Amino acid sequence: MKKFACLLLFAIMLNGCDDGDLVPEIINFEExxxxxxxxTYVLIYKLKEQESLLLQVKAETFAPLEGAPEVGTEEYDITEGGDYKLVYKSYDGVISKSNICDAIRPSFPNVSTEWFAKTGxxxxxxxxxxxxxAADGSTKIAGFNHSIYMTNVTYSKPEGDQVGPEFFFGVLTTSTYTSPTVSFAATTARQCSQxxxxxxxxDSSIIIDALDPTLIQNIETTDPRTSTISSTQNKVTYTKYKTASMTADYFCKTPRPTTPEIEETWNALAGGVIEVETTKLDNTTYKHVITLKNIELKNGSLQFKLASTFIFGEITTQQ
Incomplete structure (x- = not known):
């Protein structure tokens, strides 16, 4: 569907009177x-001095109970008695947020005109x-932008139904969801296998599966060993869990336990690099510091970047 913003512009013919009722020539909420x-994201509104344009939606439309909103395009039917409603109102005095949102709304001003969208x-x-x-190269998802368009809206008016023009309702920005903060207090990583x-x-974990076996060797490095992340090798997965109850028993099992329940899973895109520096601690013990570089994590259609240089952790091995 071709998108464009246009004026919500149509004439309102009201009986003029001297009691302060608004008698506008046009409706225009474009700016x-x-x-x-x-x-709450159930009632979305736009206000002018003596006018309101109200959009009522299901709560999960812009703020799902769990996780992030769906990225992409969704369509919803506007009806007078359904879950999605559009209403224009004019008043006989100046209005504010309290006239729209308060549980007990002010007794003044009164509604002069009320149009309900029957269909759309x-x-x-x-x-x-x-x-x-950021300075370290990391990014995050700090909410979502929802661009709202209305088409084929038919209004119920006292003098009869009227089809309004196609118009751009506006952009609603929500912040009920942000991407997880990837951080691990322990510098010591652990190894299930080579x-x-x-x-x-x-409440979270980061795992490297199918690690390039040449990265962990009991040989000191002068330059770091490196290997590129691909779909088959060096597969990095960050997992966020619904409860903060992780223990070491969860790992190194096939299949992995079903508890705690997973909340989100993010996989590294191909192209990032795993870097390992190895130092000899004594005659038989080696320390391997593992660093992730230029890692971008993806979950469905969502993506964000770790710090350009992210310390995964260090492990020790014996000769």
Missing amino acids: IDPVNCDN LMEVITTPNVTEP TQIYNWNS
């Missing part, structure tokens, strides 16, 4: 950003709000 009532289509284009890289290593804390 006003949509907002919501106290982070709402299209929502959702994109992640990814921050600019090709599987991990680090973890109480």
Whole structure:
């Protein structure tokens, strides 16, 4: 569908009177950003001095109970008695947020005109709000932008139904979801085998499967050993769990336990690099410091970057 923003512009013919009722010639909310009532995301509204444009939606449309909103385009039917409603109102005095959001709303001003959308289509284009890289090169998803378009809206008016023009309702920005912070207090990583290593804390883990076996060797390095992440080798997975109850018993098992329950799983894109520096501690013991470089994590259609140089951890091996 071709997208474009246009004026919500149509004539309102009201009976003029001298009691302060608004008698506008046109409705135009183009320059006003949509907002919501106290982070509930059920009622989205746009206000002018004596006018409001109200959009009522299901709560999970912009703020799902778990996880992130779906990225992409979704369509919803606007109906007078359904889950998605669009209403225009004019008033006989100046209004504020309290006239829209308060449980007990002010008794003044009164509604002069009220138009309900009987039918129509709402299209929502959702994109992640990814921050600019920080000083360490990392990015994060800091909420989502929802661009809202209305088409084929038929309004119920006292003088009869009227089809309004296609118009851009605006962009609603939500911040109920942010990408996880990848951080591990322990510098010591652990090894299940020569090709599987991990680090973890109480509610998250980072695992490298199919590790290039040439990376961990009991030979000191002058220059770090490096190997590139691909779909078959050096597979890096970051996992966030729903409860902070992780223990070491979870790892090195096939299949891995089903508890704690997984909340999110992020996989590293191909192209990043694993770097290992090896030093000899004594005649039989070697320390291997493992660093991830230029890693971008992906979960479905969402992506963010770790710090350009991210310390995975260190392991020790015996000769």
